[in-house]
Amino acid sequence: MVNGRLMRPVARRLASVLAAGSALAMLAGPAHAAGPYLATTEIVTVSMLLGVMSAAMLSAIWMIRQRGRMEAENRELRAHLSDARHNVSRLQALIGDKDRRIVMWDGLSGKPEFLGQLAPETGAPVADRDFLAFGRWLKPTSAAEIERAVERLRTQAQSFDLILETSRDEVLEAQGRVSGGQAFVRFVALNNLRAEAAELKLERERLVAALSTLQCLIDQIDLPVWQRAPDGSLAWVNEAYAEAVEAKDAAAAVREARELLPTVAREKIRATSTYDTPFRDKVSTVVRGNRSFFDVVDARTPNGSAGIAIDVSDVEAVREELTRTLKSHAETLDHLATPVATFDGEQRLQFYNQAFQRMWEFDTAFLESKPGNGELLDRLRAAGKLPEQLNWKQWKDTALSVYRAIDTQSDLWHLPNGQTLRVFATARPQGGATWVFENLTEKVDLETRYNTLMLVQDETIDHLAEGVAVFSPDGRIRLSNPAFRAIWGISEAEAKSGTHIRAIEQACAPSYDKPDGWKRFGQMITSFDDERPSSQGMLELRTGLVLDYAVIPLSNAQTMLTFVNITDSVRVSRALTEKNEALRKADALKNDFVQHVSYELRSPLTNIIGFADLLKTPTMGELNERQAEYVDHIATSSAVLLTIVNDILDLATVDAGIMELDYTEINLTDLLDDVSMQFADRLHEAQVTLEITAPDNLGTIVADQQRLKQILIKLLSNAANFAPEGSAIGLRCWREGADLVLTVTDRGPGIPQDVLTTVFNRFESHGRQGGPGLGLSIVESFVSLHHGTVTIDSQEGRGTKVTVRIPSASMTSFAAAE
Template sequence: MSKMKYSLPGQAEDGAYAADRPLQAGQEYKFAAVRVTARQKQWSLARIAKLCAASTAVAVPAWPVLAQAEPVIGASAHLFTSSQVVGLSVVIGVISAALLSTLWLVRQRGNLENESREIRSALSDAQQRISQYEALIADKNRRIVIWDGGARPELLGQLPPETGAPQDNEFLAFGLWLKARSASELERAVGRLREQAESFDMVIETMRDEVIEAQGRVSGGRAFVRFVALNNLRAELAELKIERDRLMTSISAFQTMLDAIDMPAWQRDTAGRLTWVNHAYGDAVEAQSPQQAVNEGREILTTVARERIHASTTPESPFHDTISTVVRGNRTFFDVVDVKVPNGSAGLAVDVSDVEAVRAELERTLKSHAETLDHLATPVAIFDGDRRLQFYNQAFVSLWELDISFLESKPDNSELLERLRAAKKLPDQLNWKSWKETALSVYRSLDTQSDLWHLPNGQTLRVFATAHPQGGATWVFENLTEQVDLETRYNTLVKVQGETIDHLSEGVAVFGPDGRIRLSNPAFRALWGITETEAKPGTHIRGIGEACAPSYDQPDGWKTFAELITSFDDERRSSQGTLELLSGLVLDFAVIPLPNAQTMLTFVNMTDSVRAERALTEKNEALRKADELKNDFVQHVSYELRSPLTNIIGFTDLLRTPGVGPLNERQAEYIDHIATSSSVLLTLVNDILDLATVDAGIMRLNYAEIDLADLLDDVSMQIADRLHESGVSLEITAPAYLGSIVADPQRLKQILLKLLANAANFSPEGASIALDCRREGTDFVFSVRDRGPGISPDMIATVFDRFATGAKSGKRGGAGLGLSIVDSFVSLHNGEVSIDSEPGKGTTVTCRIPSINLPHSVAAE
């Protein structure tokens, strides 16, 4: 129910007038009316007291009059005695005071009756409004209880009968119609509301399982609680909230119970991550708290165990087995039960280490050895005294690709060899029986036997067979296939590398740590002009340097290479550089450390590239100087032309003034032509100067916030004369509020004026130019469309070029700089400009100007 307020003047407890009293407290208005009546009575008593004082004041002035009459009375003493005179004076004074007081009281009585009528009328209106508001508050779906400082509260409205809520004063006996939990929570909340002004919102349940929303608030010094009967979705939501509270209570009870037992318990999500653990779990993983164990993902079980549990557990068949793990550095066995649920899984572990220690000490040791061997990459098989297979690792299974069921049947060693021979996985033998007997003779031998098996699939195995003192044997199969392949490929690689190095165009030489050359290719010897004998393997680097001296006569030439190659520093340094031989060859060299403390020295002939680079550098420098000269010339000429043009325009305007003298019609026409031509020439000079500034990279934008509506008004005013001269009109289409943009106001205005002037120049007389403006995000997008002759497809690519004047249908010729300036200024704003035109259908130029966040200067590139 929304809160309404009503203002009724009445005196508050502090003597001021109260206003904006809450509508819910209907008794407040009656109380205010009584206060007004009491005030009226106090006021009447005060008036009466004033009347008495006034009568006394009227009687007092009579005494001077009597005093002045004393001589007269004394003169007539023979007629009256002194006592008679005094009595007469008193009687006259009292009669006068009574008459004046009576007249004043009659007037005040009339005023009091008028005020009483007004107060009764206001009280009647207030009671009528209170009745209306009480009717609005009364609702069968809600009830309001108001405490106004007294012990007896006021009840407004009612709740539906199906809720079981009493309609009389028993409503406040919450324990009679609410459930015990809801009643106790509500009574505590009401107590805090009345004593501490603490508001509350809660959902309570009645004895009939109906749901009610209770809201407690304090307003205007009064406490009130609103009870609202919920229905439909709100009731369902409240019931769900209550059911959730019940479930959370149950979950909390179970978690408390699990925290109290000395057995690690956990809960995981569907991805296998921990979501909850108990204190026993936290202690087992040495976490300061269960939450820390969850946050850090501390696992009590090994990865293999968790994967096994995840793979074998189903909703119908929980996992139950004994798992070994490490707790506080000690090997511990847990009897683990893990149950799969829709949102993950939950598990419990019971420590059975003591039982396992007594019962399976030997089994655990064997299992540990087996796990160690199972992680080896070398295939291993162990046979007992009866020559039956007792153990094999994963590498053994991968090597022979045998069925697990066959291996688990613990076959005899001879049977295993027969199976491998039948599968054609053993070496082909001329005498199979003799070969098998030799292989199985290990069981009768005291020494380890070793043999090489070349398998049909191309693998090479070194087989070790060792007999056990108590009987049995261990077979180890070392796979030498990769080693043999690597050796073969290495030899092949060495040959290929030698051939490759010999045919390289770059010179290559490899030196050992002793400074002696290991190999060199023909390109190395050709670049330095030495023979194969002078660079034969084993020659010291000093001898190589002496042989290369005629080609590179520098004191520190090969000495630097020798220091890098034979250095004893812990960190071997690489080096790069360029050197020029006496023959004119330019070589790029690189000193590259290699493994085994060897060093490779390479030389690349860069003569042609260097010569081309030098030529390009010289040409680029010449072009740069020419460009600088051109820019300086254009700027100088532009500035020099602008000064006399300004004088011409000024004198032309002066000649137009009446003070200089009258001009005939022809002189006035000539003056107009001079002014027009000077203005066009000044515009052209300014355009050339702007382009020169852009080319020189010194133009900077002066960013400021621009109101786009004001910008369009300014542009339309400045272009009006040009449009009138060309006989065309301008239509501006823009939304009601374009907003503002941060850009250079002067350059943005130039862009619009150039586009409109260009469109006016190519539009037929009487046509209309359209300027469409819009905002796309923070960008300002505008387009200028004319109905001119259009541009042919082969000319569109050159419209933004400077001095491009291919179109001859314009009213006024120009230098062809308008669109070029537009393109330059848009680019400076990091914007985009495009043109769309068809012959005979007109041209549309579209520009996009982005707005920047903070004002800053941007230099032209």
């Protein structure tokens, strides 16, 4: 190989000498161009020979010189070749180290050559064919990087330096270079300081990538984030910060030092923030012309500080709305009659309404101290207000388990005071629980009474003498009692629940099949009319029974039929009607008789009284003493008989209901004077006196003057009949509101208690002078006609007192009477 390299310069130099000779011959050619052709040929031949000889001589000389030089160069080359072989051996020894491996490519299509090996602990394959399968022994990221780098190295001659990680977490250094048309990659296993440096480089790259990713993420969120230098100036902000301070971009916000927080807030952060305790507070600032609220967190480090602002304006608005809602909710609950109490996540009382306090009778101070739920239950138990439990601790734990439950818990508490409560305990989403106490005392009592009432009702209906049947809107019987089945002569199976009214009608047809009976009942029961009027009437069955029926609409479109057996009542009623008709005729005959007899008696009596008075007149002649005495007896007896007849006629008129009072306005003082004058002769005859006690302003009263005078005279006559001779009769009158109250007293023997109950009966006389016994009966009748009252108070040996109260008639009645 060396000899070949030495011969190539010699050949080149020989070729140059031959070329020079040819050039000389060509230069000599033109100078002899004018000679003959042969001479020219000879000249050319000679010239060529001379040139060749000259060249041979020159070449021989040069060759001699070059040979000496070439021998010197050969000796030098041999020395260099020996050194190169020594270096190659040394480099091959170095490359053969287990910590290095080189892969070389000669051109794009050349096969790779491998030198050296990597340590087995790195996980690199020993076989050459497996080494370039980077994905098998390198981590995916490193494998992708080295493959891309090798591709660029071979195609674009782009060098690289990479730090790779094997699947065994070993670190390799890969260097790619191009030299002399060859590309090679050197893989070096790093150890000790270089490995640590490589690991630090990888860690730095990871941190840089993570920081870049984090900053990219922070730029995408809509929360302002900033970073400050140790001197407090802005070092970095995200896009949300730049948008909040209305800067062009984040770099412009930092460059222009635009601050999001006001100066007071920044000073507060600088004064309160420490390395251990970051600043946390709510800050108000203006963003885009609107007042906004931010939750600011600012953390200080030796290299500066970093902060983030969370916009809580909407949260504050929602919180305020929630506060208003909770306040309204609390006010609403406070006015409810249902007790409600709310406890927080620590089971402490947060809210209670007035109904809760009233029901459990808690002190306000105790409730305002926010006691725990368990403490409330213990206090209620100590006060004897909770139901007694066999295992109090277990019951209490069960009641408080609502704070760990998801669904609403419900329980019934039967309190010692007789109340029944339905307790609802519901866990709150934000923690805690709400307790609602529904008082079911009235409901339970009503249900108990309702159930009792239904049982009593069923028993009552079954034992009623009246027949009862209830039908649903579709015409099917719901219930019936034994009396109903007995009246209509049907069995219990025929009237069982669910039987249609058509079947009932057919079963009852033998007893009654007229169209106005069951067919009409069926139409009323199954009618779709909006209004269902009740109906009643009377039926007479073929069996002779007479029924009083009633169709009564019930709730839920039901209808009740009732049948009352009034056969006996009808028979009695018919008999009474007949008797009443006979009595009416007899009463009419009596009234006619009384009126006729009274008239017939009055006429002779009037004649007798008139003729007796006529006999007393001097014009008829003188009467002897005995005749005058007889005439006086005739006149007196006739007057008594006329009074009796008038009394009987008045009582008959009252009994017939045909007496009418003649209302007038009466001056009571004049009335008393008139009565005293008219009663003077009777007082003289009875040898008693009359003491009238009445105020001067007794006033007037609207009544029947004639009947009122009769009342006074009858009472005074009755008192005179019982008063002893020489005694006095008392007449006392006064007013109580519009009523006239008068009493008539005597000092007679009194009325026995067994007789006192019969003094107002007719034809009862107990006076010393006897009589028909109609005075007090007429008094009671006339007082009743005036809507008044009369009472008698008498004790044996102490006399008798009769009290009469007569109300004044109203002006309307007075005008109507007129």
